[in-house]
Amino acid sequence: MKTKGSLIVLSGFAGVGKGTVLKSLFETHEGYAYSVSATTRDPRPGEVDGVHYFFVSRERFEQMIENDELLEHACYVGNYYGTPKAYVDRKLEEGFDVILEIEVQGALNIKKKVPEAILIYMLPPSAETLKQRLTGRGTETEEVILKRMKRACEEAVGVENYDYIIVNDNADECAQELNGLIRAQRLRAKSNISFIRKIQKDLKDLTK
């Protein structure tokens, strides 16, 4: 049974620990690919084209929008960011589970375009934990923390439209649970139509 990978869209409040969980997931399991975004902003020192981002000109980006080459795109602080479809499709075909980290609105847009995409929302064990984690970093002012909590409050409205939620209490355990959840998607009947068709055909041949 050989299957295409799944397109996994992961979201979560700032401070919930998505980065740490994904790091643990990638370190302990093979077969994952991280979706590389295209952007019109300039590379920062150390950033490599095709690894951290695909760096493209504004003209090229607008052409990509025009040609429907992007799964989703958005504009932040005057720069475009988007997910090139071709890269994601190639990785899926190669059998990788592709992880795309993106906020709620982008995620729901992708689901409209790619109904088989799996939307996963990472939540803290409680709202109080999130506040503690944001405070515990010790790098943010109270004002920034309140702003982030308010942002979380707004984002939370969309969570019930996701397919799955996952609770990050401990990053390594959460990574294991995330892995189990993602691997289970390979068992979807829709992802195995060619295997099902082969069994159907062979059964027919064997009863002739």
Next chain:
Amino acid sequence: MKTKGSLIVLSGFAGVGKGTVLKSLFETHEGYAYSVSATTRDPRPGEVDGVHYFFVSRERFEQMIENDELLEHACYVGNYYGTPKAYVDRKLEEGFDVILEIEVQGALNIKKKVPEAILIYMLPPSAETLKQRLTGRGTETEEVILKRMKRACEEAVGVENYDYIIVNDNADECAQELNGLIRAQRLRAKSNISFIRKIQKDLKDLTK
């Protein structure tokens, strides 16, 4: 995060090894309940009411149909068989994942009635393996084997309407995979609405 269990509807060709896989699953994991069917047939020696079946009269069974007390029902060799909703609901509320073993048509009927039910079809690694397994038992005539293969052929048509397929190559491994798949269903956003609502409310309270 406390969740209701999931209703798991498991189907598979005769000879695919559902019984062995479920035995291994139940022996190695807690939190599963097997749905107990109601029937109008007489108990066989050793069969216990409420354990193997709920043995009921024909009048009582027809009343259950009338009152919509059954998730599905069918008639075999002049006797009724059906799945009492109340028993399944109670086990789900208690947090058990309830497994219901049933053929394709019944499974698809349940999905219509209970859209959150998870339909899993157990397949052999190949049509050839199924034939070998049926032959290998050594208890069936060639005619019976051909009949079973033809029946598999008919059943196979509905497989693509299932949510998931699972391949039974090795019973213990298949049980582990099945367990992972079933446990992943607990992470469905739809199964965790009260947890999501609580986080939403608490975030709001913390940013007041």
